[in-house]
Amino acid sequence: MTKRFFKDGEHWVWLNAGAVSLCLIMVVGLLVFIFARGAVHFWPHAIASVEVVDGEGQKQAYLGEIYDQGERYDSSNSKFYPQQLFKIGNRDVYGADFKWLDTAWVKKLDYPEDAAVLERREWGNFYGYILAVKEDGKRIATPDLAAQRAAAERLTARNRVLAEQIKDIEKDEIGRINYALEEERLRARAYEVRGEAVPAEVLADIEVRKTLLQQEYKALQKQLEALYGEAQRDEIYVRLADGSEKALPAHKLVHAFFPNSLSLPAKIQFFGAKLWEFLVEEPREANTEGGIFPAIFGTVLMVILMSLVVTPFGVLAAVYLREYATQGWITRTIRIAVNNLAGVPSIVYGVFGLGFFVYFLGGNIDQLFYPEVAPSPMFGTPGLMWASLTLALLTLPVVIVSTEEGLARIPKAIREGSLALGATKAETLWRTVLPMASPAMMTGLILAVARAAGEVAPLMLVGVVKLAPTLPLDANAPFLHLERKFMHLGFHIFDVGFQSPNVEAARPLVYATAFLLVLVIILLNLIAIQMRNRLREKYKSLEH
């Protein structure tokens, strides 16, 4: 029996089965892994209070999350000691967010109910116990958990309102004034560039506007100062794990919560709130904390612009190749070439985009239409428009191939029927062929979008930045600023994961971002696959 097994090659079949299952395990495992690691980021983790006596007999006490397990190798006696990684936060006190502690050193480990996590705008999280707060110059003691929670609630609510007001003024109002001032400067500069003197009435007008804007600016500045003064009023008094006390400025506080005393529904609610914050907030602390809204926004906007370019051109090319061009070796060559462009490395498109679009086209556009902005480039530097165009070129083969496939699947009988009824070729195309091929075009577009959303390498060359000061879409005319640089989910992952100063602390956020990106791309692909299958089924029946 065994001999027969090997003679028939059954063992190969089992090995092949192993290959399939290994592939499946890897795919599913990867998705589950990213999901688990990403979701953990939003969950309120218990805070352990740990007391240790380290190898030199020093007593230490910390508050923190247990973050990882590991081993310490001691080369003096070639032994391994199990260790735990604690996220102890308080970067301003300890210098680092993380600490490895030998499990054997731990003398006491418990989860005190009143251990608080204070999320701050600077210096990362603070782990400690709230002793009292100073509100409006009065010190209010917080003897029990309820009082602490109430105090934290009050302070964060107040902060939120003030921060909102400050942000409105700083980002929107002052941003608008700066934009308008720059416009006025360019207006005057445009005359200079043309070698003309600025007409007196224009000059006067510019001056008046500038003065008005500056007055407005001064008023806002005053308002801001008042708000900042208001914000800096309060303080929180906290106790660290080792018993020392510290006063924290309350206006840096974003959230305060007591994870050890949260019930399960409260934890779930907290999870949801954190997730929401992640999606709609802006990043803090060099992208290692806060949300990823600008990256989502940038990705979506770039993909939309790209779709606007790639769809008409891709469809046009496909229609030409399939319906109009004479089918000969030239068309066949073109088809193969287009097919193969899909396999050209994306970085090559990036190089092309940078050289051709940015430096060549952009440089010439600047010279012809925006001479007044020189020497700082407007379109002659990587930006949203060039990124969209580059990706449109990159995804063009996807759309062409998919649309062509759709056109080829439409039975000849339908075209002939339409022509026989007296329709011209254009009418046949427009009224019958294209509507029937629209799901194929849709599929192509979805695949293109999925590819564009995940592409990073070319974008690094043509317009993505780690931190864009302004969104490419805002309230200042012309509203959509194609020349601006933008943020992108994929690049965000690369940047935070590999180039951030505090990789360890930022890692959960990277996993969360990665999960979001994977989710979007898989959904898009599943939709595309579904549509393709439905299209195939639909026209199978027509072929008979």
Added chain:
Amino acid sequence: MMENTQTFEARMRELLSQESHSRYHRWRKLKDRLAKHGVAVGGISVIIAVVLIFFYLMAEVAPAFEGAELTPAGDYALSRGQEKPLHLAMDEYGEVGLRVDAGGMAQFFDATNGKLIKEHALVLPAGAAITSQAIAANDPQLLALGLSNGQVLLVKQDYKISYPNNTRVTTPELAFPYGEDPLAFDEAGRPLSRIAVQGDDAGLVLVGVVEGGKALIAKFSLQENLMTETTELAREEGSELELNGAADFVLLDGNARRLYLADKRGSLDFYTLAGAEPRLMERLDVHAQGRELSTVSFLLGSNSLMIGDSQGGISQWFPVRGEKGAMHMAHVRDFQLGTAPIVAIQPEARRKGFLAIDTAGKLGIFHATAERTLLRHELSAGALRALAISDRSHRLLIEDAKGQAHFFAVDNEHPELSWSALWGKVWYEGYDKPDYVYQSSASNNDFEPKFSLAPLTFGTMKAAFYAMLFAVPLALGAAMFTAYFMAPAMRTLVKPSIEIMGALPSVILGFLAGLWLAPFLERHMPGLFAFLLFLPLMLIGFGLGWQRLPVGLRSRVGAGWQGALVIPVVLLTAGLSFAFDQPIEDALFGGNMPAWLSNVAGIGYDQRNSLIVGIAMGFAVIPSIFSIAEDSVFSVPKSLVNGSLALGASPWQTMVRVILPTASPGIFSALMIGMGRAVGETMIVLMATGNTPIMEANIFEGLRTLSANIAVEMPESEVGSSHYRVLFLAALVLFMFTFTVNTLAELVRNRLRKKYGSL
């Protein structure tokens, strides 16, 4: 069919036009025609846009391989042309020329037309004449003139640049940073027949040859006199060398640490001045058979000696560290200008290029490291005697033996790029031997960029190789099983999931590989190898065991569900392998495999290494290969399969003997496409390796690929620079490689389709 439609259409049109000329019909016809032309224009322009990529990349790369070009920009007689020139120079912009002649006159003139700007008669002591001259290797503006009374006069060119009315105006001046009076060098007052100099803000080193076969070396330091607020030179130390015969050429390097003395017959003495006394490092013969030395000059950085001979040859020599650590001179490469003796060799100021002229009126432009002869040009003027090039290497001034000046504009943008510099082994200054080096930038100023694409191409191939090593068995095995053995219900689940795997952004795979897999495998390396070793055994064992189970139990699981059955087996093997990882590591590798590898086995280990890249990129490549291979296996006609089975072949035998040969072109094209993807992948290699451009096949060391190199360096590259063109070339190489591979795959697939379409 196509013809039918067309004739049908034509007939239709005819009918329409005959029947009526109503405006409606005309309008419809117009629309039809508009649509036709519109679509054609649109479609063709898209295709042109796509072709444009290729041509644009070519156009950006092409200038890198162009030779130099000379444009004559003026010929004129020099006002003191009858006097022999000692020194000819130009300012940075090539606008102002300076000529110092043997009569002691320094003239600044407009380089384009010879119009005199300023004249300066050098003040020489009574009765003294200029007997020798030299330029400092560290400062080409500094000129030392050796006099017949043993004194040295030091002169510096100074160009003041001002911008009145936003236009550049250069005002040339002569400066005397070491005093206007000649410096007493040989206290015995002997004439200096040869001289060499090195000077900076701190002081001066002079070397002079005097009669009696002696060379004098003296060091002076600049000291500020606080009383008079003037600076004075103070002699610090001096020494004397006995010469080995004559010294026709004396050269002192820019740090005043190496001294070269050579005579016409080709004997070269190489001294080091690093110690208290000069020490002879090597005495060697540098001349070729039957040739005499006619000129010797440094290259930029004063490491290389360019030795010109009497038959138009130029050879490059520089010191290298020998096996015992001692420095010795190495003959690096040769150039040939013509057959006449070389008169002068002029190094370029900002790169390792040089120009040479000879007595037959020939001018040559060369680049040393790239081993390129960029231009050989014969002037009609006959013998030439001096030349100068602007610091920007864009203006050239040549003086012929009749005192006539010839001014040229030079277009020589990328001399440092050549086929041999990009792909071959290059012997760089300071290296022991020729090597493949990629190093595009460094912190110091006189750094020479090294653009060998060989390590990058090697890295690309290495990454692709390991990725394919991981991906091919898995992808092909999975494809064969899915297409042929798997139950259809399971197939509809498996195929999309593996295709989804292909849609995962590579940035995510790269990030997981770099931040999770790399540290994980560093700790659990033996587990991985145990898994790879035991998985096949476990699978076969499970298969054997399964066969021994009673038929009743076996038949509960439908045929073709083995894939699902072995999932627990794979998981179990993985679990066991990594659970026993530590004991294996303790038993075989002293507890720490990476440390064991580098310390005991002598294999270098990086945390982010090719193994990580292989796994991560393999993961990205699997779906591409799987999808196409699966399609081609699945589309093998059922009649063939059934025929084989009916003849008594087992399913696997049918697979190997019937299906695989039939599907082989498809499988080949799948492999090609997978290869194309692995070669061009950027983010994974960028994140999962250390990006070090090394040429080591070692799986535990990192690499740098062409694509990652572009991603890293492109944003900082200056537009139009050689570096920029090299990166474009890298992109072009990637483009052509993947395009060729994909086209090949596509052609093979098309042939397959034709061949089996009829079956």
